[in-house]
Structures are given as C-alpha cells and as structure tokens.
Amino acid sequence: MPQLFTLIQMDKCCKIMKKLLNLGDTDLLIYKQLLILGREARVNELSAIVNKDRTTVQRSLNRLVRTGLCEKKKLFLNGGGYYYVYTSKNPDDIRILLENCINEWYKAIKDMINQMENPNELDF
DSSP: OOOHHHHHHHHHHHHHHHHHHTOOHHHHHHHHHHHHHTSOBOHHHHHHHHTOOHHHHHHHHHHHHHHTSEEEEEEEOTTSOEEEEEEEOOHHHHHHHHHHHHHHHHHHHHHHHHHHTSGGGOOO
16 A cells, blocks of 8 residues: 555646646546555456446546556456456656656747747747
8 A cells, every 4th residue: 555645745746647648537536546556456346446437447547558657467367368457657657757748848848939039930
C-alpha cells in the first residue's frame, strides 16, 4: 500500500495530470485505486471497487496504459484462454513523465513565440 504522503501528492497533481494527459475523473479514480491496491488487478475487480461498468473501466484502463500511467500484462489460463491484469506505475515515474510533458509543452510554446519575431514564418 502506498504511503499517505504519496496519495496526498497525487491528489494535488490530479488537475495537472488531467490537462497534460487528457484524462478524466474516472481515469484518475482508477489509477488511484490501482495505486492503493499496490498489486495487479483485473477489470472486473476494479469495476467492483470503483462501482463503474466494466466497459467504462476498460476504456479508462486503455487510456491509462496509452498515457503511461499503468501497465497491462497478458496472463494465460491453464485450460486455454487468457486475461489481462493492470498495475499502476510508480508515482516517481509519473512525476518524470509529467515533467517531460511540461518541458515539451514549454519548448513548443517557446518555439511559437520565437516564430512571432519573424512574421513571415508564422504558421496559421
């Protein structure tokens, strides 16, 4: 289970994460639950915890994997077939991810401002 300090920090970062990574409240709720669990979880388990439809949780998990907040692992059943489990990434890794997003955004804005110095190069 993560430390309380980590969860408090995450609550403070939620607005930033939503904007930078284009996430919704449900996405962040599911990420927090994975962080609290501190282990692999299946879609059905998370669906019961957050009291959301399985398909809603599945879509959120796909977004979380795509943005790098979670990892998805395929596990095989003995009798055939498979299922997926999800884990949250370490909050320190997320901090680095957010810092990189901010740095990329800052560079893009800076480049746009620099282009304004030469109106012939403006890209409208």
